[in-house]
Amino acid sequence: MKFSKTLITTAILGFSLASFHYTAWADTPAQQFQQGFEATTRGDYQTAFKLWLPLAEQGQKNAQYNLGVMYDNGQGVKQDYFEAMKWYRKAAEQGNAMAQANLGSMYSEGRGIKQDDFEAQKWYRKAAEQGNAKGQFNLGGMYYKGRGVKQDDVEAMKWFSKAAEQGNAMAQAILGIMYSEGRGIKQDDFEAVKWYRKAAEQGNATAQANLGSMYYNGRGVKQDDFEAVKWVSKAAEQGNAMAQANLGSMYYNGRGVKQDDFEAVKWFSKAAAQGDAIAQASLGNMYFEGRGVKQDDFEAMKWFIKAAEQGNAKAQFIVGGLYWFGKGVQVNKSLAKEWLGKACDNGDQQGCEFYGKLNRGEM
Numbered sequence: 001m002k003f004s005k006t007l008i009t010t011a012i013l014g015f016s017l018a019s020f021h022y023t024a025w026a027d028t029p030a031q032q033f034q035q036g037f038e039a040t041t042r043g044d045y046q047t048a049f050k051l052w053l054p055l056a057e058q059g060q061k062n063a064q065y066n067l068g069v070m071y072d073n074g075q076g077v078k079q080d081y082f083e084a085m086k087w088y089r090k091a092a093e094q095g096n097a098m099a100q101a102n103l104g105s106m107y108s109e110g111r112g113i114k115q116d117d118f119e120a121q122k123w124y125r126k127a128a129e130q131g132n133a134k135g136q137f138n139l140g141g142m143y144y145k146g147r148g149v150k151q152d153d154v155e156a157m158k159w160f161s162k163a164a165e166q167g168n169a170m171a172q173a174i175l176g177i178m179y180s181e182g183r184g185i186k187q188d189d190f191e192a193v194k195w196y197r198k199a200a201e202q203g204n205a206t207a208q209a210n211l212g213s214m215y216y217n218g219r220g221v222k223q224d225d226f227e228a229v230k231w232v233s234k235a236a237e238q239g240n241a242m243a244q245a246n247l248g249s250m251y252y253n254g255r256g257v258k259q260d261d262f263e264a265v266k267w268f269s270k271a272a273a274q275g276d277a278i279a280q281a282s283l284g285n286m287y288f289e290g291r292g293v294k295q296d297d298f299e300a301m302k303w304f305i306k307a308a309e310q311g312n313a314k315a316q317f318i319v320g321g322l323y324w325f326g327k328g329v330q331v332n333k334s335l336a337k338e339w340l341g342k343a344c345d346n347g348d349q350q351g352c353e354f355y356g357k358l359n360r361g362e363m
């Protein structure tokens with residue numbers, strides 16, 4: 001869970017891009033810094049690097065931060081995480097909040113340094129306490145997952161809220177999840193919808209998918225299949241697997257869209273390829289029934305097994321039944337009993353009934 005790297009600083013030392021004109025020679029360090037920025041706007045990162053390097057070596061923290069970003073992303077120089085770490089640290093130790101946040105990410109991910117959650121949260125906190133949204137978001141994530149700090153939903157909520165108020169879309173999306181689930185805050189579907197919408201309108205796919213689900217289920221908003229399809233489609237087009245599975249289901253059932261088995265298969269396939277267990281089970285069902293695809297027991301079994309191996313109880317029940325009756329696979333009553341037992345353990349009522357009959361010798 002990461003917020004995208006902050007880009008090169010754009011408004012440092014009081015210069016306005018609207019009024020500043022490029023000059024061939026820099027008379028002051030401030031002009032030299034600004035000329036480096038001008039070079040990046042033209043995509044000339046090599047010139048920017050040459051202009052910023054001497055400033056960074058002289059201790060200018062914003063130039064140091066920018067060199068860190070360039071080494072981190074391989075802009076104008078060969079990508080080098082060790083060099084990125086070096087320059088981020090120099091800037092961070094001088095109080096540059098963006099460098100502190102990025103230094104935290106380097107420790108969190110183990111890029112250019114040994115992975116260290118404690119150091120990560122330390123630098124995220126320094127950035128967060130200066131009001132840096134990335135630092136606030138990532139510190140919230142550390143509390144959310146209990147990485148480098150004791151797990152604490154209330155603290156997570158605090159820092160996510162600060163980042164969300166600054167417009168951080170991922171923080172807004174997670175804030176929606178926390179309100180939806182009642183984690184660190186009293187459960188509130190209306191607040192969940194509010195934050196999902198803010199993030200969704202910024203293009204956040206997770207929020208779009210969840211906002212669609214709120215409309216689909218009528219939670220925090222009036223139930224509306226058309227609005228559900230609208231937001232689920234936006235997320236699905238961005239590759240969100242849950243949204244793709246849900247969109248497939250809406251086409252399968254004709255909710256908010258005209259019923260269309262071919263579209264259902266299309267979206268189930270996209271989600272299934274990403275490992276979504278519900279989509280894998282649904283795709284297996286399409287092959288089993290021959291809906292939107294040519295009927296194929298072997299393909300059906302393939303997708304049911306993928307879902308079953310991820311713990312999908314309904315798929316486990318179906319796999320057990322297919323092994324018992326030899327559909328799409330050779331009869332194997334031992335495996336049938338094993339999968340039916342797993343389905344029952346995971347709460348599938350039909351699996352429990354079938355498993356019970358096997359144990360009582362009724363089949």
